[in-house]
Amino acid sequence: xxxxxxxxxxxxxxxxxxxxxxxxxxxxxxxxxxxxxxxxxxxxxxxxxxxxxxxxxxxxxxxxxxxxxxxxxxxxxxxxxxxxxxxxxxxxxxxxxxxxxxxxxxxxxxxxxxxxxxxxxxxxxxxxxxxxxxxxxxxxxxxxxxxxxxxxxxxxxxxxxxxxxxxxxxxxxxxxxxxxxxxxxxxxxxxxxxxxxxxxxxxxxxxxxxxxxxxxxxxxxxxxxxxxxxxxxxxxxxxxxxxxxxxxxxxxxxxxxxxxxxxxxxxxxxxxxxxxxxxxxxxxxxxxxxxxxxxxxxxxxxxxxxxxxxxxxxxxxxxxxxxxxxxxxxxxxxxxxxxxxxxxxxxxxxxxxx
Amino acid sequence: xxxxxxxxxxxxxxxxxxxxxxxxxxxxxxxxxxxxxxxxxxxxxxxxxxxxxxxxxxxxxxxxxxxxxxxxxxxxxxxxxxxxxxxxxxxxxxxxxxxxxxxxxxxxxxxxxxxxxxxxxxxxxxxxxxxxxxxxxxxxxxxxxxxxxxxxxxxxxxxxxxxxxxxxxxxxxxxxxxxxxxxxxxxxxxxxxxxxxxxxxxxxxxxxxxxxxxxxxxxxxxxxxxxxxxxxxxxxxxxxxxxxxxxxxxxxxxxxxxxxxxxxxxxxxxxxxxxxxxxxxxxxxxxxxxxxxxxxxxxxxxxxxxxxxxxxxxxxxxxxxxxxxxxxxxxxxxxxxxxxxxxxxxxxxxxxxx
Numbered sequence: 013x014x015x016x017x018x019x020x021x022x023x024x025x026x027x028x029x030x031x032x033x034x035x036x037x038x039x040x041x042x043x044x045x046x047x048x049x050x051x052x053x054x055x056x057x058x059x060x061x062x063x064x065x066x067x068x069x070x071x072x073x074x075x076x077x078x079x080x081x082x083x084x085x086x087x088x089x090x091x092x093x094x095x096x097x098x099x100x101x102x103x104x105x106x107x108x109x110x111x112x113x114x115x116x117x118x119x120x121x122x123x124x125x126x127x128x129x130x131x132x133x134x135x136x137x138x139x140x141x142x143x144x145x146x147x148x149x150x151x152x153x154x155x156x157x158x159x160x161x162x163x164x165x166x167x168x169x170x171x172x173x174x175x176x177x178x179x180x181x182x183x184x185x186x187x188x189x190x191x192x193x194x195x196x197x198x199x200x201x202x203x204x205x206x207x208x209x210x211x212x213x214x215x216x217x218x219x220x221x222x223x224x225x226x227x228x229x230x231x232x233x234x235x236x237x238x239x240x241x242x243x244x245x246x247x248x249x250x251x252x253x254x255x256x257x258x259x260x261x262x263x264x265x266x267x268x269x270x271x272x273x274x275x276x277x278x279x280x281x282x283x284x285x286x287x288x289x290x291x292x293x294x295x296x297x298x299x300x301x302x303x304x305x306x307x308x309x310x311x312x313x314x315x316x317x318x319x320x321x322x323x324x325x326x327x328x329x330x331x332x333x334x335x336x337x338x339x340x341x342x343x344x345x346x347x348x349x350x351x352x353x354x355x356x357x358x359x360x361x362x363x364x365x366x
Numbered sequence: 367x368x369x370x371x372x373x374x375x376x377x378x379x380x381x382x383x384x385x386x387x388x389x390x391x392x393x394x395x396x397x398x399x400x401x402x403x404x405x406x407x408x409x410x411x412x413x414x415x416x417x418x419x420x421x422x423x424x425x426x427x428x429x430x431x432x433x434x435x436x437x438x439x440x441x442x443x444x445x446x447x448x449x450x451x452x453x454x455x456x457x458x459x460x461x462x463x464x465x466x467x468x469x470x471x472x473x474x475x476x477x478x479x480x481x482x483x484x485x486x487x488x489x490x491x492x493x494x495x496x497x498x499x500x501x502x503x504x505x506x507x508x509x510x511x512x513x514x515x516x517x518x519x520x521x522x523x524x525x526x527x528x529x530x531x532x533x534x535x536x537x538x539x540x541x542x543x544x545x546x547x548x549x550x551x552x553x554x555x556x557x558x559x560x561x562x563x564x565x566x567x568x569x570x571x572x573x574x575x576x577x578x579x580x581x582x583x584x585x586x587x588x589x590x591x592x593x594x595x596x597x598x599x600x601x602x603x604x605x606x607x608x609x610x611x612x613x614x615x616x617x618x619x620x621x622x623x624x625x626x627x628x629x630x631x632x633x634x635x636x637x638x639x640x641x642x643x644x645x646x647x648x649x650x651x652x653x654x655x656x657x658x659x660x661x662x663x664x665x666x667x668x669x670x671x672x673x674x675x676x677x678x679x680x681x682x683x684x685x686x687x688x689x690x691x692x693x694x695x696x697x698x699x700x701x702x703x704x705x706x707x708x709x710x711x712x713x714x715x716x717x718x719x720x
Contacts, residue, residue, distance in 0.1 A: 171629055190544070191563040204655070206631040206647070209545040209563040211593060212584040212694035216629075219698070230566040239565060239597035242718050243589050275525055275570075277560040293560070301558070305659065340566035344573070364596050 017224045017247040020183065021141065021163065022077050024048030025358050027237065028186075028226060029350075030251025031081030031143065032194060032260075032337070033057045038066055040259035040350055042073030047354035051076075056083030056145060057121045060129045067137045077140030079165070082124035084147035088286070088310035095309045102317050105299060105333070111324035117313040126153030135160050143167070143186065146287070146311075147199045154180055165226070167197030170206060174217045174225075185221065186249055187213045189229030193252045193278065193339030195289040201311065205288065211243055218244040232341035234360020241361075250357070252339040256347040265331040269294065276342050284335050286314030292342065295332035296321070371578045371601040374537065375495065375517065376431050378402030379712050381591065382540075382580060383704075384605025385435030385497065386548060386614075386691070387411045392420055394613035394704055396427030401708035405430075410437030410499060411475045414483045421491045431494030433519070436478035438501035442640070442664035449663045456671050459653060459687070465678035471667040480507030489514050497521070497540065500641070500665075501553045508534055519580070521551030524562060528571045528579075539575065540603055541567045543583030547606045547632065547693030549643040555665070559642065565597055572598040586695035588714020595715075604711070606693040610701040619685040623648065630696050638689050640668030646696065649686035650675070 017026045029036070029044040031054030041051030053070060055063040063080070070078055099113045106113045124130055126149030134142060134157065142157055143165040157164060158181060165184035168174035174185050176199070188197050189210025198205060208216070210229040217225045227240035228249035237248040255262050255270060262270075269292050270276070279293045283300035286309055291297055296318070308314050318335060325333040346353065371380045383390070383398040385408030395405030407424060409417040417434070424432055453467045460467045478484055480503030488496060488511065496511055497519040511518060512535060519538035522528035528539050530553070542551050543564025552559060562570070564583040571579045581594035582603035591602040609616050609624060616624075623646050624630070633647045637654035640663055645651055650672070662668050672689060679687040700707065 170631075189563065190561070191566050204631075206633070206694075207544070207561075208631075208694050209543065209565075209584050211563070211565060211590060212545050215586070215590065215695065216697055230563050232569070235597050236565060236569065239593040242596045243593035277524075277558075277562075279560070340560075340562050341569065343570055 017184070017226065020224065021050055023050050025354070025361075026241070026247030027354065027357060028052060028079065028247060028249040029254055030194075030228065030249050031079065031145070032251050033081070035255065035260050035262050037259055037261050038069035038073055040254060040257060041070050041078045043259050043350035044254075044354055045074045045076035045078045047351045048358065049354050050079050050141065052079040052081055052143070054081045056081060060133050063130065064133050064137060067139055079141035079143050080134070080139045081143045081145060082130070083121065084144045084149055085123045085287070085311055086147070087123060088119060088313050091309070094307045095313065097306065098309050098314065099317060101303055101306055102321060105321055106324055109324040109328045109330065111320070113317055114320055117309055117316045119312060120316050120319075121312045124149055126150040131156065134162070138162055141165060145195065145197045148177065148180055148182070151180065154182065167228075168217065169196055169198045169213070170208060171216055171220060173199050174221055178221050178223050182223070184224045184226060185217060186226050186228050187217050187245070189213050189227070190280070191230030191340040192228050193290045193342070194337035195285065195287055196280070198288070201282070201287050210240065214240060214243055214245045230339055230341045232344035234357045234362070235364055236341065237357060237361045238364025252342055253345060253353065253357075254350060255338065256345055257350040257353060259350050265326050265334050266336050269331050269334060269336045270338065270342065270345060274343050276338070278338050278340055278342060282308045283314065284318040286311035289335070289337055290339060292336040292338045294334065294336060296334070371538070371580065374578065375404055377404050379708070379715075380595070380601030381708065381711060382406060382433065382601060382603040383608055384582065384603050385433065385499070386605050386608075387435070389609065389614050389616050391613055391615050392423035392427055394608060394611060395424050395432045397613050397704035398608075398708055399428045399430035399432045401705045402712065403708050404433050404495065406433040406435055406497070408435050410435060414487050417484065418487050418491060421493055433495035433497050434488070434493045435497045435499060436484070437475065438498045438503055439477045439641070439665055440501070441477060442473060442667050445663070448661045449667060451660065452663050452668065453671060455657055455660055456675060459675055460678055463678040463682045463684065465674070467671055468674055471663055471670045473666060474670050474673070475666045478503055480504040485510065488516070492516055495519060499549065499551045502531065502534055502536070505534065508536065522571065523550055523552045523567070524560060525570055525574060527553050528575055532575050532577050536577070538578045538580060539571060540580050540582050541571050541599070543567050543581070544634070545584030545694040546582050547644045547696070548691035549639065549641055550634070552642070555636070555641050564594065568594060568597055568599045584693055584695045586698035588711045588716070589718055590695065591711060591715045592718025606696055607699060607707065607711075608704060609692065610699055611704040611707060613704050619680050619688050620690050623685050623688060623690045624692065624696065624699060628697050630692070632692050632694055632696060636662045637668065638672040640665035643689070643691055644693060646690040646692045648688065648690060650688070
């Protein structure tokens, strides 16, 4: 590899703010980019118009490169029996909050197909970096985006996915360890998940791949960044560390759940959205452990019920059913503006370099 | 903390060879200690006479400190219904190898009770370090061993266990991440396991505890050691890295399973021994995933059947049912004598320090 990650991305510091759909904002992404890292917009849950608006707004706030993240999951297969059984299992939870589950589950997000209006918008806006989660778009979309000079990255949770990413011509791999908060990027959620941690995953990928590997999962401070760079990573992606920034869109319920204590465990569950995701251990996670034998409707169908339940609970003052995604490092979180956090991370990291 | 881990343990290099009952040998422990690390004997499955013999033999091979590890699990509650159902579920596996499951499960290892002949032997032999896994002995045993000048350590998989270890007067904590091979040291195997990875666990424990914290899990080379030291660990414990050393007691079946390929996934399962343990993903792990709904008899009862099944399979030339414990870093394994491996690790680690 001829260019370092910072050279490739034209950033000062090998730090990427994780996209985090629903949490990231133009203000957060721009603050991180202006401070010398790579800010990201998580647009996997956005319409084309919303996505375009976010990009335009971010560009108004920074002249530096930033990253736009899209979801490439397979559209869910519908199964009435599974969906009905799931809604029935959720009914007692809704009843606790004097609410009813949705009568049917809707496909609340459509994946990036690699064509159509979303591709046209990306080509027109041409953000410096576009990244993919839950899989890859087709080869034509990758070629078209690259031809426009857009750098591409994608999430891998194992070596097979990483090889597929490299073979597709994508520039950078995000190596997402089992510690990471939010949705696990596995391409096939039906496959056995070997749950590889960030350290082991980074070292394995570095041994087998030529393109840059960015460590993601469990990293919260400059010492953690330094640890992963020492292990051989080309950069670090942090999401959870930014949750309490004033620029994040995490709502008060989410912030309360994070601030509640400093020994918060997290839990990986597919029950909230239909795909495995790491959440602050709450009543939804406890329900998931009790309901472990039940099939969960595929992403994003289950998320339709999950979001309705969170809203019903919150309306009654109960935070425990939120999709409060967080990584295993949550207890090291600090609350400060994003620019100050990036400066702190850079300073801490430089100290580890001696 | 006034002394570094190397000063405290009187070793040259902050490296502990993990005890690994059934794999460690006096030759392995002595080679590691002679090379400047802390060698360990895993004696949790040994009788008092066997344990004494191992210690005497190790002392004949090294004048340096070494560590003796004991198991402190709660003795298993017996449950005929669970045990019979488990044996019935295992019967088809045995039949594949023209064998019968045991008629009843035996308690093949007894835990270190903190008194009796094992304590007397330890006090008489006085190894430099004694370590505990699966819990702690009682306060009197800890006090007696410490009064003899023996340094003590114990495994923690979460903050609550680590606090209990520190409060008991033990000197060093082994922070065992979810990546680690072999048995997870959780005190209560019935509690929810939050599966914290090594990086996040080390950083959490360092924030809350005053005694040295040794990182264990997923560390295979000097870069991995350097990564954990950068993250704040006081030392690193490596087990899997030593499996293919000629001094290890890993049998040919185990070595074949490790050498078979370089992209070996591992799986955490309680089905082999009755306690969660990380194994090379094999037919036993696949059976465990299929039988996930079935209660597994508690450790070490299930291990009686697991060992019998492994033996029956191996007798028919089948390696896939072995208790082939390995951590997530298994694919970075190197095959060399223990002294050369320790020298290599030291050299690699020094390079990370620049």
